[in-house]
Structures are given as structure tokens and as C-alpha cells.
Amino acid sequence: MNRLSVVDEMFLRAHRGMGTPIALQGLWRTADPVDTELVERIHEALRVGPLGRRVIGARVPGARPRWQQTAWAHPLRISEQPIPAAALLDWADAQGGDLDPALGPGWRLSATALLDGGSVLSLTCSHALADGRALTLAIDHALAGTPLAAPIAGQSDWADARRQWATVLGGTARALRRGLPARPAPATERNVVLAADYTGPATRSAILQIPAREWNRVAVAHDGTANSLFVLLIANMLWDSGFPAPSLAASLPVDTRDEPRVDNDMAMTEIAITRADTPSTLRRKARAAYEHRMTSPGGIPEELLQVIPDRWAHALAKGAGERDILCSNIGTLPDSLLSLGPHPCTGVAARAIHPGLRADTLPRTRLSGYLTRIADTYTLSLVSLDPEAIPTAAALTGLAHKSLAELGLDATNW
Incomplete structure (x- = not known):
């Protein structure tokens, strides 16, 4: 639809410094060089595709901001010098800066050659524009022309404001008739202990x-x-990283779209995990949790967050969806991502990164995992947000291999 959802606005506030900055990223790795002309064609397809939009503020109080198509895009960024394969993820982590879903552009396509003769392509976009599944749909649309659901036509600002206020006032009145809702629990704070000169x-x-x-x-x-x-x-x-509590909380994103749309069509749920849990018990816990999504407290309509000032909305929703770990199963990727033109891909990954996040403003989430499948391979993308417990990328990789081995699994590093 062409109006921002509650989730869209939460990610937009995070982009503006109210919350943890998040950008989505798709990565393709090939064994041979990808020619510039091919990458330019992909860039052009993305420029006129569903990621090519930006936020326009509403002029009527209570009306939601809307999306407006824009063909403005960051120039294609191709590194002048090849990089070693060991520096691949450091390069990828740096591709999320200067994305602006309001002023635009909110996405970027980048590429670099590798010293081993291969190449890497990165598509990064603000989470306000798309969730993980939506990013794969946008890529599939650009590479293979796979059709997407048409945008839902929007109402005028006045009509949208009337609808929003009716929802908020009516829903709040019904909630208050059941009694004053409990105050939201404050977001769990992290006690991060780092050296004073940590940079x-x-x-x-x-x-x-x-x-x-x-x-x-x-x-x-x-x-x-x-x-x-x-x-x-x-x-x-x-x-295994040293987390001391006998139980932890996991947030699980749930894809709620019923048509292939490029937006944030997702909900969050959570489960509690103990050291006694197994894949069998977690299967049951997750199934039950998917029936009970995270909602606003006391039955107050979540649309309230869209009619009050941004800083009030941030205070009410601070830490929403953040738990000790994030487990985002993005699912099976389209076959169109198996190659870039004539170049077969040796690896395809999707994940979130956190451009501009400082070590002194870390969220509750300590470890995020993103799982995708394409053809006969699962790809596990990991992002640690705990520099105290996991100080290096090598430590994170070693931790993954150890935990996989305990389950009887071997893995290959990218």
C-alpha cells in the first residue's frame, strides 16, 4: 500500500536516530569477474523497480506518511581495486551508510572484485523500505522480471486521518472500558563493559x-x-559465548504477506528457550508463538504510534521486538538468484546490518541469525552485537563451527 505501516514507521524512526539502525542486505558471490555492463543493467532495473520510492510526510494531523515513487538512486558503486576474500564481509558491512528512505535514495548497489578472481555484489536498503522477504522479491523482479502485486491505492490525507483517528479513539475507548492498561515494561538495558579507549x-x-x-x-x-x-x-x-542466564528470549519474525509485495509485511513473536530445549520442543514452542504475535499493551491500538509525535512513539515502543537473540528464517530464495547473467553464484546470502551503530548504544539483542536456502544449500548469516563476548569475526566464526559440530554438522566459510 502507499501509506506507511506501523512497522514501516518504527524502522523510519530508527533511521532518524531513535532506535537501532537497520539495513537489509543481499550478497552474491561469483567465482569469476562480473562485467560492469551487467551490473549496470541490474542497477537500472532496481532504479525503476519497487525499491525506488521515498517517504512523503502528510499535511493533515493523524494522516500517515505515504510512499512516492522516485527514480533517483545512488550511483553504482564499484571498487577500483580488488580486495582479499578475507576482507569480503568488512567491505559488505560498509555498504549500508548514507541510505535515506525520506530524502532518498534508500538503497544502494555495490560491487567489488576479489583477489582470487571472483567478485561480490551487494544490494543494501533501509529496513523502512523492505523486510528480508521483500528484498528477495525486489531482486527477483530486477533479475528475472517476476511480477509483483500491484500497490494498493491510497486515500487522501483527510480520509486517511479520519480513518486513523477513528481507529485510535475507538480502540482506546474500548480498551479503557476494560480498565487502565498496565504500563509497558521498560526495554531491557545492556550493561556493556568495554575499555574506555575501545574504538x-x-x-x-x-x-x-x-x-x-x-x-x-x-x-x-x-x-x-x-x-x-x-x-x-x-x-x-x-x-557458548558466555551468556550467563539459564534461559533466554528469542524474537522470531513472521512473514505475513499473502501476495508478493515489496514492503514490511511482517510481525514479531517470541519464545523462551532453556538449556534443556531441543529442536523438538522448540518446534512446539514456535508453533504456539506464531499464534500469539507481539501486540501493543492493554489492547491499545498500535496505530496510536502513528498519530503522536515521533519521540513519544519511540518512548512507547522502545525496544519493541528486541530480545536476547534474533532468529530470522528468510526462507527459500528464488532460483533467479543462482546466477548473475552468465556467471553462476558460489554463494548467496541475505541478512541485516547496522550502519552507524556505536558500541556504547547496543540494543538488547546480542546475536542475530539469518537463514536462507537456495537449491541444495542453507546459508547462515550471523551478526554479533556483543563486542565484549565476541571480539572478532574469527571468534564468531569459530563459535558457529563449535555449535554446529555439537549438532553433528559441518559448514564451509564464505
Whole structure:
């Protein structure tokens, strides 16, 4: 639709400094060089595609901001010098700056050659524009022309304001008739202990590939699913990193779209995990949690966050969706991503990064995992937000291999 949803606006506020900055990123790796002309064609397809839009503020109090198509795009960024494969993720982590979903552009396409003769392509966009599944839909549309659902036509500012105020006032009145809602619990704060002169990055990254046949075999052997095995793996990694509590909370994004649209069509749910959990028990917990999504407290309509000033909305929703770990199962990627023109891809990954996040403003989330499948391979993308417990990318990669080995799995580093 052409009006921002509650989730869209939460990510927009984060972009404006009220919350954890988040950008989505798709990465393709090839064994041979990709020619510039091909990358330019992909850039042009993206420029006129569904990511080519920006936020326009409403002129009527209570009306939601709307999306406006724009063909303005960041120039294609191609590194002048090849980089070593060991520096690939450091390069990728740096591609999320200067994205602006309001003033535009909110996305960027970048490419670099690798010293081993291969290449890497990165598409990064503000989370206000799209969630993980939407990013893959936008890429599939650009590469293969796969059709997308048409945008839902919007109402005028006056009509939208009337609708919003009716929803908020009516819903709040009904909630108050049931009694005053409890005050929202304050966001859990992190006690980050770093050296006073620490100047390193706030996050560390790793990407690993696991044969789908082996991943599914282990999941079935434990009476679980590919997803519940993924959740257990991320939980075990956090405990192995030194997390002291006997239980932890995991946030699980849920894709709620019923048509292929490029937007934030998602909800969040959570589960509690203990050291006694298995893929089987987590399968049951996740299934139950998907029926009970995170909602606003006391039945107050979540649209309230869209009719009050941004700073009030941020205070009310601060930390929403943040738990000890994030486990985002993005799902199966389209086959169109298996190659870039004539160049077969040796790896395809999707994840979130946090451009501009400082080590002194870390969120509650300590470890994020993103799981995708394409053809016969699962790709596990990891982002650590705990520089105290996981000081280097090598430490994060080693932690992943250890936790995978404990489950009987081998992995290949990107």
C-alpha cells in the first residue's frame, strides 16, 4: 500500500536516530569477474523497480506518511581495486551508510572484485523500505522480471486521518472500558563493559554454508524442523559465548504477506528457550508463538504510534521486538538468484546490518541469525552485537563451527 505501516514507521524512526539502525542486505558471490555492463543493467532495473520510492510526510494531523515513487538512486558503486576474500564481509558491512528512505535514495548497489578472481555484489536498503522477504522479491523482479502485486491505492490525507483517528479513539475507548492498561515494561538495558579507549566496530559478521540434506537430516533426527534447528543453534551459540542466564528470549519474525509485495509485511513473536530445549520442543514452542504475535499493551491500538509525535512513539515502543537473540528464517530464495547473467553464484546470502551503530548504544539483542536456502544449500548469516563476548569475526566464526559440530554438522566459510 502507499501509506506507511506501523512497522514501516518504527524502522523510519530508527533511521532518524531513535532506535537501532537497520539495513537489509543481499550478497552474491561469483567465482569469476562480473562485467560492469551487467551490473549496470541490474542497477537500472532496481532504479525503476519497487525499491525506488521515498517517504512523503502528510499535511493533515493523524494522516500517515505515504510512499512516492522516485527514480533517483545512488550511483553504482564499484571498487577500483580488488580486495582479499578475507576482507569480503568488512567491505559488505560498509555498504549500508548514507541510505535515506525520506530524502532518498534508500538503497544502494555495490560491487567489488576479489583477489582470487571472483567478485561480490551487494544490494543494501533501509529496513523502512523492505523486510528480508521483500528484498528477495525486489531482486527477483530486477533479475528475472517476476511480477509483483500491484500497490494498493491510497486515500487522501483527510480520509486517511479520519480513518486513523477513528481507529485510535475507538480502540482506546474500548480498551479503557476494560480498565487502565498496565504500563509497558521498560526495554531491557545492556550493561556493556568495554575499555574506555575501545574504538572497534559494534558488530562482527560471519557467513557459512551447510548442505541442505545434512541440515534437514539432523533436524528430522531430533524430531524438529529446519527452523527449530536454526533457533536452537543461535541459542547455543549465545550460551557458548558466555551468556550467563539459564534461559533466554528469542524474537522470531513472521512473514505475513499473502501476495508478493515489496514492503514490511511482517510481525514479531517470541519464545523462551532453556538449556534443556531441543529442536523438538522448540518446534512446539514456535508453533504456539506464531499464534500469539507481539501486540501493543492493554489492547491499545498500535496505530496510536502513528498519530503522536515521533519521540513519544519511540518512548512507547522502545525496544519493541528486541530480545536476547534474533532468529530470522528468510526462507527459500528464488532460483533467479543462482546466477548473475552468465556467471553462476558460489554463494548467496541475505541478512541485516547496522550502519552507524556505536558500541556504547547496543540494543538488547546480542546475536542475530539469518537463514536462507537456495537449491541444495542453507546459508547462515550471523551478526554479533556483543563486542565484549565476541571480539572478532574469527571468534564468531569459530563459535558457529563449535555449535554446529555439537549438532553433528559441518559448514564451509564464505
